[in-house]
Amino acid sequence: MENNVPTLTIKADSAQLQGAWTLEHYAQLKRRLGAVKPALRRLEASQLSELDTAGAALLVELLGARALCQLLPNATGLSVERQALLLAVAEAMSDHEPPAQPPSSWSDSLAALGEQMLSGWRQFVLLLGFLGLTLSTLAGTVWVPSRWRVTALVAQIHQCGLNAVPIVALLTFLVGAVVAFLGATVLANFGATIYTVDLVAYSFLREFGVLLTAILLAGRTASAFTAQLGSMKVNEELDALRTQGLDPITLLVLPRMLALVIVLPLLTFIAILSGFLGGAMVALLSLDISLTQYLSIVQQVPIRHLWIGLGKAPVFALLIALIGCLEGFKVEGSAQSVGQHTTSSVVQSIFVVILLDAIAALFLMEMGW
Numbered sequence: 001m002e003n004n005v006p007t008l009t010i011k012a013d014s015a016q017l018q019g020a021w022t023l024e025h026y027a028q029l030k031r032r033l034g035a036v037k038p039a040l041r042r043l044e045a046s047q048l049s050e051l052d053t054a055g056a057a058l059l060v061e062l063l064g065a066r067a068l069c070q071l072l073p074n075a076t077g078l079s080v081e082r083q084a085l086l087l088a089v090a091e092a093m094s095d096h097e098p099p100a101q102p103p104s105s106w107s108d109s110l111a112a113l114g115e116q117m118l119s120g121w122r123q124f125v126l127l128l129g130f131l132g133l134t135l136s137t138l139a140g141t142v143w144v145p146s147r148w149r150v151t152a153l154v155a156q157i158h159q160c161g162l163n164a165v166p167i168v169a170l171l172t173f174l175v176g177a178v179v180a181f182l183g184a185t186v187l188a189n190f191g192a193t194i195y196t197v198d199l200v201a202y203s204f205l206r207e208f209g210v211l212l213t214a215i216l217l218a219g220r221t222a223s224a225f226t227a228q229l230g231s232m233k234v235n236e237e238l239d240a241l242r243t244q245g246l247d248p249i250t251l252l253v254l255p256r257m258l259a260l261v262i263v264l265p266l267l268t269f270i271a272i273l274s275g276f277l278g279g280a281m282v283a284l285l286s287l288d289i290s291l292t293q294y295l296s297i298v299q300q301v302p303i304r305h306l307w308i309g310l311g312k313a314p315v316f317a318l319l320i321a322l323i324g325c326l327e328g329f330k331v332e333g334s335a336q337s338v339g340q341h342t343t344s345s346v347v348q349s350i351f352v353v354i355l356l357d358a359i360a361a362l363f364l365m366e367m368g369w
Helices: 023-033 053-063 065-074 080-094 106-142 150-160 162-190 193-234 237-243 248-286 291-299 304-329 335-367
Strands: 007-011 014-021 042-051
Touching: 042 053, 042 065, 042 080, 053 065, 053 080, 065 080, 106 248, 106 304, 150 162, 150 193, 150 248, 162 193, 162 248, 193 237, 193 248, 193 291, 193 304, 193 335, 237 248, 248 291, 248 304, 304 335
Parallel strands: 014 042
Antiparallel strands: 007 014
16 A cells, blocks of 8 residues: 555656556645646656556646656656556646746837737727717617617616715815815915915816716726626627617617716716815814805806816716726626726726826916916
8 A cells, every 4th residue: 555655756857756646646646746846857657556637637737738748758667558648638738838938028028018008009999999889879879769768878877976976075075175284284384374265166176076076987887887798798698689689889888878978077066066065164174264255265266167177077977988888898708807807997997087187187278278
């Protein structure tokens, strides 16, 4: 029985197999040899008593499929049948073995950067194509009331808009209070604490109101769109819709896109009011600025700043909805793919929102608006 105990003895660049490499001893071998990754030139198996596919698979995992195939022709003590078994298992497992990675260098980094840029360009072109497809479908649907999905639109407005009001209001209230605190801390050095109100008003009307709301919806709604459509694709529900003659763009994308375009300006307005309320609380409690004085200063801010902030909202909403739906359609059929594309949709949405907001800020500053 002792002769059947499986072992692997490594001496210099050679390995000696002993005992029974069978399914019965697989767990024992796995625990003992799981961390061993030898580099060998010779294989000696004269004391190998038994071998089956489990032992052969473990040996392939240990040595590597390519390395084992190179060792087999010169191996000693292996019968023709056992060599054929090891070769068959190694060839079968070689398809799942990752290719050897060459040493990293600056050229590899440059190539990886080029691949990332090319992937980003392809994603941009794909998004433009999806935008054109969606808008053309919308143009063809507007004039056909029978194709309107009013129930789906109302449901999406409730889910994307009404359910998001508490988190949007709370976050912007807190940010408004933080902006007022920071502004008062800096402006107090110049005896201009009263201008904290202007700081809060201008920042929320032009930037913070729409930007914070868009980022929240990018994380909350774009991910939901991707997960919903991705799960439908995994379950082959999209194929079922096409089989029934229904267009997934009309049925699934348009209600989500239109709902987000409708609710994002409304949520932006709520965010602006919440930010004002947070600033008013700080002004009232810490800066000795009454609520009446606070409101009178806010009323002196030109109304165009409100329209600038609200004007960005539909553009951000359109892109967030399109990115979320597009990533959902790109899911390939597994739970892992759903997770990857959900993460990708959130990252892309936030990146696009911040990028466009920065471009708009530069443009408006140059135009003097």
